[in-house]
Amino acid sequence: MAVLLWLAGLYLRIPILVAPPLAPFIGDELALTQTLTGALTTLPILMLAIGSMPGSLAIARIGPRNTLAMAMVIMVLGSAGRGLAPDTVTLMLASATMGIGVAMMQPALPALLPRWLEPHHLALGSAIYMNGMLMGEFIGAGITLPILMPLLDNSWRATLMVWSLPALLVAAALYLPRRDREKPVGKVSWLPDWSNPLTLRIGLLLGLSGSMFFGLNAYMGSLLEQQGQFNKLADALFWFNIAQVFASLTMLKMAKAWVGRRSVIIITASLSILGTLGAITFTGWWAIASATVMSLSAGILLILLVAVPPLVTTARETGRLSAGTFLVGYTLAFSVPMLGGLIADATGDARHAILTIIGYSLLVLPLAFKLDLQRKKDQPES
Structure with a gap:
């Protein structure tokens, strides 16, 4: 479970943080303006806010594990889709889709912890997936240009694919643990409780x-x-x-x-x-x-x-x-x-x-x- 939490956390940031090192190559090929080049990073960050509520709705309706797996698939479709984008509009739509997927993953992970872990392990579980997230920031930004791109004939499209597609294996592996400490319940509220x-x-x-x-x-x-x-x-x-x-x-x-x-x-x-x-x-x-x-x-x-x-x-x-x-x-x-x-x-x-x-x-x-x-x-x- 710890490995799955860490890997899921890794994909909270890798899809976003690979954009800055690849941005010059994407911008040159698709003739992006400076504003659109910057949007490759800022647009997904904005989506992290917008997509949190669809994530909450999905958690309330289908549970956190199903939500996390679905969100990872959405993230992969958007992230890998950037590598297939023929023009600017498609690229931005794919980036927004990727951001929505990551945003839905965010509340799903803390919601999954009480189902998989004992109460005295909740703090450690949070630290594990957040370690994966922060490592993803450094890994995505740090090894894309010096290591991964040279292995892929300096193709930014192939690089996005290689970073994105393994997340599908993580999504499938989420169903390996049989443990789920909370049984399904009736309708659960999903909107923010502003009274809290x-x-x-x-x-x-x-x-x-x-x-x-x-x-x-x-x-x-x-x-x-x-x-x-x-x-x-x-x-x-x-x-x-x-x-x-x-x-x-x-x-x-x-x-x-x-x-x-x-x-x-x-x-x-x-x-x-x-x-x-x-x-x-x-x-x-x-x-x-x-x-x-x-x-x-x-x-x-x-x-x-x-x-x-x-x-x-x-x-x-x-x-x-x-x-x-x-x-x-x-x-x-x-x-x-x-x-x-x-x-x-x-x-x-x-x-x-x-x-x-x-x-x-x-x-x-x-x-x-x-x-x-x-x-x-x-x-x-x-």
């Missing part, structure tokens, strides 16, 4: 983590260029992204001790803000070190927040709560950096993009002090 304060609070804090990571990743080049340090961009991106791997490895070790502790969420959120502030205050290697601290802290914070729903709510409500938090979190992870970019364009100062993200993060940080992380008891079946 955790839906909005966790979602807004996910927006803090996501906007900082995606925002600083996006504007790193502009910041270094403004500082006259553009030659350090490759090193900066390497350390920035590998810090997410170290975050996931840390949580594999510390999951049982840290998951469900409000104090750890407060500390990692605060360190994320300080690291981001340091990235625009310092220059050179000190700025890169600060950005790396932010990435490490934000990665740990992400795992801590994603692990909350299966820990604090009933098995029937986990998918619903997770979907609601992802809807809020990824909407903000997309829109806050976008707003920052518009402000930076207007002022001509790249630091203003990051200051916008810091301003948002400071506004929502007090929510971490109000998180109620007490476990709700399962309600008797009727």
